[in-house]
Amino acid sequence: MKKFLFPTDFSANATHALNYGYSLAKRVKANIIICNAVIEPAEVPQTGMVGWPMEESELLLEESSHALKLLREQLDEKEETVGFNPIIDTKNNAGTVIEMVNHLGHDNDIGLVIVGTHGSSGLNTLLLGNHSRQLIDNINRPLLLVPPSAPIKPIKKIAFATDFENPAKDLECIYQLILLARPLNAEILITNIFDEKENYHKEFMNELTNKADYPHIYYRFVKAYRPEAGLDWLCEHGQIDILAMVHRSHNFIDSLFRGSQTQKMANHIAIPLLVFPAKA
Numbered sequence: 362m363k364k365f366l367f368p369t370d371f372s373a374n375a376t377h378a379l380n381y382g383y384s385l386a387k388r389v390k391a392n393i394i395i396c397n398a399v400i401e402p403a404e405v406p407q408t409g410m411v412g413w414p415m416e417e418s419e420l421l422l423e424e425s426s427h428a429l430k431l432l433r434e435q436l437d438e439k440e441e442t443v444g445f446n447p448i449i450d451t452k453n454n455a456g457t458v459i460e461m462v463n464h465l466g467h468d469n470d471i472g473l474v475i476v477g478t479h480g481s482s483g484l485n486t487l488l489l490g491n492h493s494r495q496l497i498d499n500i501n502r503p504l505l506l507v508p509p510s511a512p513i514k515p516i517k518k519i520a521f522a523t524d525f526e527n528p529a530k531d532l533e534c535i536y537q538l539i540l541l542a543r544p545l546n547a548e549i550l551i552t553n554i555f556d557e558k559e560n561y562h563k564e565f566m567n568e569l570t571n572k573a574d575y576p577h578i579y580y581r582f583v584k585a586y587r588p589e590a591g592l593d594w595l596c597e598h599g600q601i602d603i604l605a606m607v608h609r610s611h612n613f614i615d616s617l618f619r620g621s622q623t624q625k626m627a628n629h630i631a632i633p634l635l636v637f638p639a640k641a
Contacts, residue, residue, distance in 0.1 A: 378477030378507035510631040534637040554591030609639030
């Protein structure tokens with residue numbers, strides 16, 4: 362993961378995610394791009410407006426550039442004389458967040474997109490944050506959603522929750538996850554909380570162990586009658602720093618993002634969520 366992309370709206374939560382991601386970037390030796398999509402106000406038919414004045418657009422871009430410069434300077438102050446210091450770049454343009462993220466992701470070989478969430482706590486508010494739902498549904502890069510309560514500290518354990526419905530895709534994502542975990546020397550905990558049967562994991566773990574070439578991978582079965590209760594328990598008692606899942610249609614995480622299960626999630630779950638897209 363050579364580059365991290367940070368979409369920002371300059372809010373306190375977005376800045377916290379940037380500081381969290383900067384600490385992560387230093388440890389995995391990844392460079393940084395901070396971006397801001399200048400979303401122009403929509404046309405208002407009642408006023409007879411047919412477009413947003415060019416001078417106003419230029420002013421918005423200038424303000425965005427200035428704010429990005431300040432963020433970059435704040436991160437530059439964190440540079441150390443010993444160790445890796447990420448190269449920091451800034452980008453802005455008129456358009457939507459999705460357009461900018463996908464464009465920059467493609468042109469800059471982005472390995473991870475990191476965003477702050479606007480929920481006060483818990484996965485239920487985290488998943489309802491501004492732009493989070495759109496990013497989850499529409500970008501083709503791994504996405505790390507960082508809640509404001511996430512502490513900035515070394516990452517020691519990452520849990521990958523799966524239902525084993527698509528083992529090939531799970532393996533593909535875990536190989537990507539290893540690229541993040543290896544420089545951190547972090548454990549990867551493969552967790553099944555979707556079924557009471559424990560037999561699915563044996564062949565899966567054998568293949569993973571043979572191909573991954575990473576010693577810190579473990580498996581744990583969490584028995585739960587409701588998946589959201591299993592996630593709740595895992596995040597509270599599993600001593601994990603990041604929860605990772607694959608987002609694809611008709612699986613549990615999809616129902617979370619669609620809202621049908623979201624309100625059931627406990628408010629105290631407040632760790633970063635790493636979402637792998639179903640399609641690269």
